[in-house]
Amino acid sequence: MEPITTITGTSVPIMKDNIDTDQLIPKQFLKNILKVGYGRHLFFDWRYNKDGSPNADFILNRPERQGAEILIAGDNFGCGSSREHAVWALKDYGFKVVIAGGFSDIFYMNSTKNGFLAIKLPRDQRETLAAAPADAKITVDLPNQEVRYDGQTFPFDIDPLWKHKFVNGLDDIAITMQYEDQIEAYESKIPQF
Template sequence: MNPFTPFESPIAVLPVDNIDTDQIIPARFLKTTTKEGLGKAVFSDWRYDAAGQPRPDFALNQGVARGAQVLVAGDNFGCGSSREHAPWALTDFGFRAVVSTSFADIFFGNALKNGLLPIKVSPEVHAKLVGQGSGAEVKVDLEAQTLTLADGTAIEFPVDPFSKRCMLMGVDELGYLQQFESEIARFEGGRTAPYDTRSVL
């Protein structure tokens, strides 16, 4: 992952409640062993018709949403199965943050571990973003934990300190631990040999 830095971006508005992970990335695309390329399949059943052509009325296919790094989704986003491919697909598509009034717990954790920032806002703020529509500009600052709307209103959002630190550093949990390899080796090297119970048998 890359360090999560502040950014400005237009939003893509998809205000559908209860979008589950099978809608985010259908099961037939889960055979891959790499994260790359999954963005092509994100919301596949909604983005494309039976002939594989983009549906012009779908939010992500509209010009105003082009280049959006922030998805404004409906309530209970990411419900359903626990597949980690969902945040993989969203980030590969280009999203760096998803805004909703609530998230499924497992998706929320998977998103944070994969560099996708889930931003929980109040129904009032959410309604304002939906009303502004795709293309409206926002600013996201993880360090300050603020989402700044087009009118300059800065909204604070919660994020647990450890996940925040990892995202700002651009590492996952394993990467975070690997920073302390020398300290771990020094500690292990200074330990006395464990008592061998076999010697008393």
């Protein structure tokens, strides 16, 4: 996994609450056996008209919002289905971080597995960020746990274990395999009936 330290980039605000994973990536695009290629289907139902043309009103399609790396969203982001494709789609589109009021537990865990930062900030701070002009740069500084924009600094929390993994780009399975002895010892004590 790519290590993540500091991300500086432009943003897209979609401040709706309860953006579910069916909206992030509808089911017809789950029929793949790869982890890449989902970006063009991100927010599919909002992003494209019925005839397949881009919906010009949807913020992701505006010319000045292209190339954004930071998504600013409402509360309870990523609720619903467990599909990890939602994180793959955000990442494949080019987003590196989503800043929301909160995340569903499964979405959050999926983001930690894919080097995709999910940061919680209160609404007033997110509204400040959401009002940023399309060409304004926002900085997400993971080592210092703060978001910086226009001279303002917003600190955020992250579990030290997840932070360690992000900053070092570590593979979970390799980490866990170091505990093989303990796993075996546990297994020898499982009651049999």
